[in-house]
Amino acid sequence: MNKLDTRELIQRVEQRAALSSEPSAAPHLELDHLDTLWLQVTGTLCNLACLHCFISCGPKNDNHDMMSVEQVDEAIDRAVEEGVKEFYFTGGEPFMHPDIETLIERALRHGPLTVLTNGILIDEDLASWLGETFRRARYSFDVRVSLDGTTRSENDALRGRGTFEKILAGIDRLVAAGLNPVITVTTCHAELGGREGRQKFFDLLAERGIQRPRLKFLAPFKIGREERRGGGYQDYERLRKGDLDDQARQALQCSSCRMVTSEGVYPCPILIEEKDARMGDKLDDGLKAIELDHPACYTCFVEGVTCRT
Amino acid sequence: MSNLNTRGRVALFGGVYNNYLSLQATIDDARRRGVDEIYCLGDMGGFGPHPNRVFPILRQSSDIHILQGNYDHSIGHRLDDCGCGYTDPRDNHFAQISYDYTLEKTADSHKDWLRDLPGEFRRQWCDRRVLMAHGSPRRINEFLWESTCSDVFLAYLLDTAQADILFVTHTGIGWKRRLPDGRLVVNVGAIGRPANDGRTGVDYALVEISAEAVEVSFVEVEYDHHRLAREILSEGLPEEFAESITTGWWTTCLEILPARERAAGRF
Ligand code: SF4
Ligand code: SF4
Numbered sequence: 352m353n354k355l356d357t358r359e360l361i362q363r364v365e366q367r368a369a370l371s372s373e374p375s376a377a378p379h380l381e382l383d384h385l386d387t388l389w390l391q392v393t394g395t396l397c398n399l400a401c402l403h404c405f406i407s408c409g410p411k412n413d414n415h416d417m418m419s420v421e422q423v424d425e426a427i428d429r430a431v432e433e434g435v436k437e438f439y440f441t442g443g444e445p446f447m448h449p450d451i452e453t454l455i456e457r458a459l460r461h462g463p464l465t466v467l468t469n470g471i472l473i474d475e476d477l478a479s480w481l482g483e484t485f486r487r488a489r490y491s492f493d494v495r496v497s498l499d500g501t502t503r504s505e506n507d508a509l510r511g512r513g514t515f516e517k518i519l520a521g522i523d524r525l526v527a528a529g530l531n532p533v534i535t536v537t538t539c540h541a542e543l544g545g546r547e548g549r550q551k552f553f554d555l556l557a558e559r560g561i562q563r564p565r566l567k568f569l570a571p572f573k574i575g576r577e578e579r580r581g582g583g584y585q586d587y588e589r590l591r592k593g594d595l596d597d598q599a600r601q602a603l604q605c606s607s608c609r610m611v612t613s614e615g616v617y618p619c620p621i622l623i624e625e626k627d628a629r630m631g632d633k634l635d636d637g638l639k640a641i642e643l644d645h646p647a648c649y650t651c652f653v654e655g656v657t658c659r660t
Numbered sequence: 661m662s663n664l665n666t667r668g669r670v671a672l673f674g675g676v677y678n679n680y681l682s683l684q685a686t687i688d689d690a691r692r693r694g695v696d697e698i699y700c701l702g703d704m705g706g707f708g709p710h711p712n713r714v715f716p717i718l719r720q721s722s723d724i725h726i727l728q729g730n731y732d733h734s735i736g737h738r739l740d741d742c743g744c745g746y747t748d749p750r751d752n753h754f755a756q757i758s759y760d761y762t763l764e765k766t767a768d769s770h771k772d773w774l775r776d777l778p779g780e781f782r783r784q785w786c787d788r789r790v791l792m793a794h795g796s797p798r799r800i801n802e803f804l805w806e807s808t809c810s811d812v813f814l815a816y817l818l819d820t821a822q823a824d825i826l827f828v829t830h831t832g833i834g835w836k837r838r839l840p841d842g843r844l845v846v847n848v849g850a851i852g853r854p855a856n857d858g859r860t861g862v863d864y865a866l867v868e869i870s871a872e873a874v875e876v877s878f879v880e881v882e883y884d885h886h887r888l889a890r891e892i893l894s895e896g897l898p899e900e901f902a903e904s905i906t907t908g909w910w911t912t913c914l915e916i917l918p919a920r921e922r923a924a925g926r927f
Contacts (some may be wrong), residue, residue, distance in 0.1 A: 436813035
């Protein structure tokens with residue numbers, strides 16, 4: 352979508368919100384096609400408990416269990432029947448899964464795969480296996496590592512003490528193994544999203560010998576643990592019928608993705624802990640239209656967020 | 661514009677990027693091989709020098725059929741940027757330089773022509789349904805990279821578009837894949853800059869059509885790339901663009917490359 356259109360649309364949304372506090376119906380969004388299948392392979396289980404996690408992932412959160420190999424296979428097979436383009440694994444921390452190597456190989460047999468990780472568990476053995484897998488796979492295999500600051504204090508304030516060094520060490524090992532991971536930055540500190548903030552990340556990674564890094568910047572969702580850290584959504588932060596033109600619909604990832612966890616199927620990776628977002632037990636139950644009635648949908652629209660790389 | 665019922669030979673290319681020298685060399689090579697038709701799948705502008713020079717070559721030939729690319733759409737509608745929206749400030753910077761340059765230097769009559777180009781071609785080659793599009797059948801700016809398209813996704817695109825053979829461009833790197841059911845998807849790549857593989861030559865797709873089979877091969881074309889690099893520099897365009905032309909490695913707009921294609925390049 353071109354920038355002017357977005358700005359106009361946002362203005363329209365905000366003006367209308369200011370004029371009337373009356374709730375009006377949320378827009379309806381068809382599933383155009385299942386381009387992307389997300390799999391919450393480790394559920395809500397994570398070795399970190401970041402303050403800005405939009406799911407409340409952590410060592411003790413078992414709202415969503417780890418998925419079994421059978422559950423992952425079943426979702427992949429059904430998605431393949433739909434002509435799925437690509438797979439994403441996330442959690443929690445995917446590398447906590449005891450069968451993660453099997454899962455990665457299963458997915459890569461059918462299409463390209465991206466694994467989202469916090470990087471902490473990437474030791475040399477794992478890095479070299481990932482490098483080999485990357486070189487061997489028929490399709491693209493990408494690893495995406497989260498880093499939330501260009502200094503120890505900036506990052507550790509969100510991700511936990513000592514994580515800055517561990518994340519960078521994990522990135523170094525991936526690079527040494529021949530991968531060029533995508534670094535994901537959540538722009539909780541607003542200045543990180545700006546031009547200068549972004550440049551700092553490029554500089555930091557260049558200093559570590561990654562001359563042409565791949566970076567992705569993501570606006571925070573004010574739900575999960577992030578809601579308690581940075582505050583939740585205002586009442587006016589809702590999408591309403593008429594807000595979306597065709598381009599805006601197409602730009603929303605949920606017009607072309609679904610998320611499967613051990614608990615069932617959801618519209619997207621963002622809403623898995625939100626009540627009412629669950630669409631059913633199996634991927635099949637999710638292959639239908641959704642209502643964009645969640646405040647997080649507002650962030651997707653206004654910030655143009657997609658969880659894809 | 662013809663359907664081919666017995667046999668034929670067709671050339672297809674995309675991504676001209678103002679490179680009028682490789683364009684002429686490609687067309688000359690294709691004609692020497694006796695092709696019946698030539699197809700250009702879009703993106704006339706960007707990157708190279710002297711945008712107006714590609715138009716006489718393209719517009720005065722009755723054997724060339726031309727589609728609109730996303731760049732052509734932007735230039736044709738006089739938009740502010742190419743709509744690529746890179747995250748990397750460096751990529752954005754270079755993309756904007758070539759876009760502003762091309763927008764400023766393209767004559768109005770050519771802009772109007774770009775604006776009015778068609779979005780797809782459909783053909784029938786010996787009972788096979790052929791579709792040509794810029795990005796993908798469903799979106800002008802969708803990238804179909806070899807490493808990021810599962811077989812089943814390509815089959816879905818063909819099913820939906822009701823085609824047996826699909827030709828696209830947009831990514832700048834060519835590839836072809838025969839699906840398990842025999843249908844064919846070809847990204848014809850770009851002739852305006854090298855394919856990020858260290859060769860200075862550029863490729864176009866040559867298609868041999870008969871009742872029995874449709875065979876696609878990539879033909880490498882050499883052209884005076886030193887001259888193009890000199891003209892890039894004398895037009896005040898970035899050295900990085902000239903470097904890609906003379907080394908065969910991409911130096912800018914790398915962000916769009918998936919991990920696999922990125923790792924195959926130097927940067
Ligand atoms: S943000 Fe990622 S690493 Fe941090 S707790 Fe959530 S899932 Fe774990
Ligand atoms: S949160 Fe975003 S991706 Fe999820 S359903 Fe809402 S708009 Fe779609």
